Amino acid sequence: MSQIIRRLGTPPTARGSVTGANCPDIFELSDGRFAVIGTDVTEELESELPADASRAEYERIVVVSRETLIHAKADIPHR
Template sequence: MSQIIRRIGTPPSARGSATGANCPDIFELSDGRFAVIGTDITAELDAELPTDASRADYERIVVISRETLIHAKSDIPDA
Protein backbone atom coordinates (compact mmCIF):
# COMPACT_ATOMS: atom_id res chain seq x y z
CA MET A 1 0.00 0.00 0.00
CA SER A 2 1.34 3.44 -0.92
CA GLN A 3 1.95 6.10 1.68
CA ILE A 4 2.38 9.84 1.32
CA ILE A 5 6.09 10.66 1.61
CA ARG A 6 5.96 14.43 1.16
CA ARG A 7 4.09 17.37 -0.28
CA ILE A 8 5.32 18.58 -3.65
CA GLY A 9 5.39 22.37 -3.58
CA THR A 10 4.11 24.76 -0.98
CA PRO A 11 1.10 24.14 1.26
CA PRO A 12 -2.20 25.82 0.32
CA SER A 13 -1.82 28.33 3.17
CA ALA A 14 1.45 29.57 1.60
CA ARG A 15 -0.36 30.00 -1.73
CA GLY A 16 -2.93 32.35 -0.27
CA SER A 17 -5.64 30.00 1.00
CA ALA A 18 -7.19 31.61 4.06
CA THR A 19 -8.01 28.28 5.69
CA GLY A 20 -5.61 25.93 3.87
CA ALA A 21 -8.51 23.53 3.44
CA ASN A 22 -10.04 22.07 0.29
CA CYS A 23 -7.29 23.31 -2.02
CA PRO A 24 -5.38 21.62 -4.84
CA ASP A 25 -2.30 19.74 -3.66
CA ILE A 26 0.34 17.33 -4.97
CA PHE A 27 2.02 14.55 -2.97
CA GLU A 28 4.83 12.10 -3.69
CA LEU A 29 3.99 8.51 -2.75
CA SER A 30 6.25 5.82 -1.33
CA ASP A 31 6.08 3.83 -4.59
CA GLY A 32 7.25 6.80 -6.70
CA ARG A 33 3.83 7.79 -8.01
CA PHE A 34 2.21 11.16 -7.35
CA ALA A 35 -1.22 11.86 -5.88
CA VAL A 36 -3.10 14.99 -6.91
CA ILE A 37 -5.99 16.65 -5.12
CA GLY A 38 -7.89 18.61 -7.72
CA THR A 39 -11.31 19.28 -9.13
CA ASP A 40 -12.85 16.37 -11.04
CA ILE A 41 -13.67 17.63 -14.55
CA THR A 42 -13.89 14.23 -16.23
CA ALA A 43 -17.39 14.85 -17.59
CA GLU A 44 -16.30 18.17 -19.09
CA LEU A 45 -13.05 17.03 -20.75
CA ASP A 46 -13.50 13.32 -21.46
CA ALA A 47 -14.76 13.92 -25.00
CA GLU A 48 -11.95 16.44 -25.59
CA LEU A 49 -9.12 13.95 -25.08
CA PRO A 50 -6.85 13.59 -28.11
CA THR A 51 -7.25 10.41 -30.14
CA ASP A 52 -3.99 9.03 -28.73
CA ALA A 53 -5.14 9.49 -25.11
CA SER A 54 -7.64 7.52 -23.07
CA ARG A 55 -8.56 6.81 -19.49
CA ALA A 56 -9.79 3.73 -17.68
CA ASP A 57 -13.19 3.71 -15.97
CA TYR A 58 -11.46 4.05 -12.60
CA GLU A 59 -9.41 7.09 -13.69
CA ARG A 60 -10.52 10.71 -13.47
CA ILE A 61 -9.37 13.90 -15.15
CA VAL A 62 -8.59 16.43 -12.44
CA VAL A 63 -7.53 20.04 -12.70
CA ILE A 64 -5.22 21.97 -10.42
CA SER A 65 -4.41 25.65 -10.63
CA ARG A 66 -1.41 26.86 -12.56
CA GLU A 67 -0.13 28.37 -9.32
CA THR A 68 -0.20 24.96 -7.60
CA LEU A 69 1.94 23.37 -10.32
CA ILE A 70 4.34 26.31 -10.54
CA HIS A 71 4.89 26.15 -6.77
CA ALA A 72 5.57 22.41 -7.09
CA LYS A 73 7.99 22.67 -10.02
CA SER A 74 11.17 22.92 -7.94
CA ASP A 75 10.19 19.86 -5.87
CA ILE A 76 9.47 17.55 -8.83
CA PRO A 77 12.41 15.18 -9.29
CA ASP A 78 14.12 14.94 -12.68
CA ALA A 79 14.26 11.14 -12.47
Protein backbone atom coordinates (compact mmCIF):
# COMPACT_ATOMS: atom_id res chain seq x y z
CA MET A 1 0.00 0.00 0.00
CA SER A 2 1.30 3.47 -0.87
CA GLN A 3 1.91 6.08 1.77
CA ILE A 4 2.17 9.84 1.50
CA ILE A 5 5.82 10.73 1.93
CA ARG A 6 5.71 14.48 1.35
CA ARG A 7 3.69 17.45 0.18
CA LEU A 8 4.79 19.16 -3.02
CA GLY A 9 4.73 22.90 -2.59
CA THR A 10 3.49 24.93 0.29
CA PRO A 11 0.60 24.09 2.65
CA PRO A 12 -2.79 25.64 1.86
CA THR A 13 -2.43 28.09 4.77
CA ALA A 14 0.76 29.46 3.19
CA ARG A 15 -1.18 29.97 -0.05
CA GLY A 16 -3.82 32.12 1.62
CA SER A 17 -6.34 29.60 2.94
CA VAL A 18 -7.71 30.94 6.19
CA THR A 19 -8.67 27.53 7.59
CA GLY A 20 -6.34 25.29 5.59
CA ALA A 21 -9.27 22.99 4.94
CA ASN A 22 -10.71 21.85 1.61
CA CYS A 23 -7.89 23.22 -0.50
CA PRO A 24 -6.10 21.70 -3.51
CA ASP A 25 -2.93 19.84 -2.62
CA ILE A 26 -0.33 17.57 -4.27
CA PHE A 27 1.52 14.74 -2.53
CA GLU A 28 4.29 12.34 -3.52
CA LEU A 29 3.60 8.70 -2.65
CA SER A 30 6.06 6.07 -1.49
CA ASP A 31 5.72 4.15 -4.76
CA GLY A 32 6.63 7.19 -6.90
CA ARG A 33 3.08 8.14 -7.90
CA PHE A 34 1.42 11.43 -6.99
CA ALA A 35 -1.89 12.06 -5.25
CA VAL A 36 -3.87 15.19 -6.03
CA ILE A 37 -6.67 16.78 -4.04
CA GLY A 38 -8.66 18.86 -6.47
CA THR A 39 -12.12 19.67 -7.69
CA ASP A 40 -13.83 16.88 -9.62
CA VAL A 41 -14.73 18.26 -13.05
CA THR A 42 -15.12 14.96 -14.89
CA GLU A 43 -18.64 15.66 -16.10
CA GLU A 44 -17.66 19.15 -17.21
CA LEU A 45 -14.45 18.32 -19.11
CA GLU A 46 -14.76 14.72 -20.31
CA SER A 47 -16.27 15.78 -23.63
CA GLU A 48 -13.38 18.24 -24.07
CA LEU A 49 -10.66 15.58 -23.92
CA PRO A 50 -8.57 15.29 -27.10
CA ALA A 51 -9.31 12.30 -29.36
CA ASP A 52 -6.19 10.49 -28.15
CA ALA A 53 -7.08 10.86 -24.44
CA SER A 54 -9.53 8.88 -22.35
CA ARG A 55 -10.16 7.87 -18.76
CA ALA A 56 -11.03 4.59 -17.13
CA GLU A 57 -14.32 4.30 -15.25
CA TYR A 58 -12.42 4.48 -11.95
CA GLU A 59 -10.52 7.65 -12.95
CA ARG A 60 -11.70 11.22 -12.44
CA ILE A 61 -10.62 14.50 -14.02
CA VAL A 62 -9.64 16.93 -11.27
CA VAL A 63 -8.36 20.47 -11.34
CA VAL A 64 -6.07 22.33 -8.98
CA SER A 65 -5.46 26.03 -9.02
CA ARG A 66 -2.57 27.44 -11.00
CA GLU A 67 -1.14 28.73 -7.72
CA THR A 68 -1.12 25.22 -6.24
CA LEU A 69 0.86 23.82 -9.17
CA ILE A 70 3.26 26.76 -9.31
CA HIS A 71 4.03 26.36 -5.61
CA ALA A 72 4.65 22.63 -6.19
CA LYS A 73 6.88 23.11 -9.24
CA ALA A 74 10.17 23.31 -7.35
CA ASP A 75 9.36 20.05 -5.52
CA ILE A 76 8.44 18.01 -8.60
CA PRO A 77 11.27 15.59 -9.44
CA HIS A 78 12.89 16.01 -12.83
CA ARG A 79 13.04 12.24 -13.39
